[in-house]
Amino acid sequence: MEISGKRLIAELRERVLAGGEISEAEAYALADIVAEAEGREAVLEAAEAVTAHFAPRKFDTCSIVNARSGHCPEDCKWCAQSRHYSTGCKEYAIVDPEECRAAAKACHDYGIGRLSLVASGRRVTGAALRQMAGELRHARENAGINICASMGLLGREELQVLHDAGVRRYHCNLETAPSYFSTLCTTHTMDDKVATIRTAREMGMEVCSGGIIGMGETMRQRVELALKLREVEPVSIPINILCPIPGTPLEHAEALTAEDILATIAIFRLVHPRVQLRFAGGRDKLDRASQLRAMRIGINGAIVGDLLTTVGSTVAQDRELVAEAGYEF
Numbered sequence: 014m015e016i017s018g019k020r021l022i023a024e025l026r027e028r029v030l031a032g033g034e035i036s037e038a039e040a041y042a043l044a045d046i047v048a049e050a051e052g053r054e055a056v057l058e059a060a061e062a063v064t065a066h067f068a069p070r071k072f073d074t075c076s077i078v079n080a081r082s083g084h085c086p087e088d089c090k091w092c093a094q095s096r097h098y099s100t101g102c103k104e105y106a107i108v109d110p111e112e113c114r115a116a117a118k119a120c121h122d123y124g125i126g127r128l129s130l131v132a133s134g135r136r137v138t139g140a141a142l143r144q145m146a147g148e149l150r151h152a153r154e155n156a157g158i159n160i161c162a163s164m165g166l167l168g169r170e171e172l173q174v175l176h177d178a179g180v181r182r183y184h185c186n187l188e189t190a191p192s193y194f195s196t197l198c199t200t201h202t203m204d205d206k207v208a209t210i211r212t213a214r215e216m217g218m219e220v221c222s223g224g225i226i227g228m229g230e231t232m233r234q235r236v237e238l239a240l241k242l243r244e245v246e247p248v249s250i251p252i253n254i255l256c257p258i259p260g261t262p263l264e265h266a267e268a269l270t271a272e273d274i275l276a277t278i279a280i281f282r283l284v285h286p287r288v289q290l291r292f293a294g295g296r297d298k299l300d301r302a303s304q305l306r307a308m309r310i311g312i313n314g315a316i317v318g319d320l321l322t323t324v325g326s327t328v329a330q331d332r333e334l335v336a337e338a339g340y341e342f
């Protein structure tokens with residue numbers, strides 16, 4: 014790594030620690046710097062210092078219930094639930110209320126901070142929306158946990174139904190870089206997603222929004238996603254690592270290396286010093302040592318338990334990992 018690269022990393026580290034932010038040009042420069050081992054390690058060390066300074070010691074946890082599964086009209090190339098692909102995904106119109114209530118109780122019993130209902134489809138409306146909102150209200154009032162919803166490209170009227178049920182955080186992933194989105198999905202746009210996010214924020218909701226890495230994008234496009242996310246001001250950014258699903262167009266996607274994943278997390282932390290960076294799907298692509306390093310350089314939250322159409326870590330394993338990384342579960 015050249016002296017100019019070392020100097021830039023040192024400058025960015027001190028500026029971010031002092032409360033400043035890095036520019037777009039500087040963020041893209043980091044994408045080039047992490048291409049070399051020496052530069053990558055320096056960026057990881059800077060991100061670790063920022064994480065130690067800003068991240069709360071309380072690890073932020075949430076769990077999700079797949080409230081409606083399969084038969085989705087959207088053509089997102091990564092997704093098992095799209096009706097455009099044959100994946101063998103379970104299909105049901107709405108989850109059994111008892112499953113939602115059992116999940117809410119489990120969240121309370123295991124000390125998980127939040128429960129989210131996640132539904133397939135372009136958007137949830139009508140009776141299905143009202144039923145899901147009712148289950149979220151029941152979870153909040155009876156299990157005493159925070160609630161979140163991920164129900165697609167909702168407008169103000171639909172978001173109001175959720176708000177009335179007590180939902181104060183809405184999830185809508187941007188998924189990938191603006192320059193790459195149309196390569197992966199043609200049935201809706203990133204602007205559609207941003208419109209939903211802005212409406213939710215205008216209504217006083219927090220926003221959880223992140224993406225998936227490993228879908229063929231470049232490191233610079235991951236930086237582009239991080240910068241676009243800065244515009245929509247999420248409080249939580251889930252970072253998913255693609256799990257290639259047989260039957261989808263991305264089933265043969267090349268796996269990312271641990272080095273690529275850690276470098277991505279480090280850059281996201283430098284772009285978003287105070288936001289919760291959340292492990293989501295695919296973190297089992299990392300070995301234990303790499304997961305621990307990820308938590309020291311940026312990850313300070315996770316989706317725990319089962320993860321939609323793929324299986325995540327058990328809560329007991331997560332609790333142990335969180336403690337080893339120096340956080341409180």
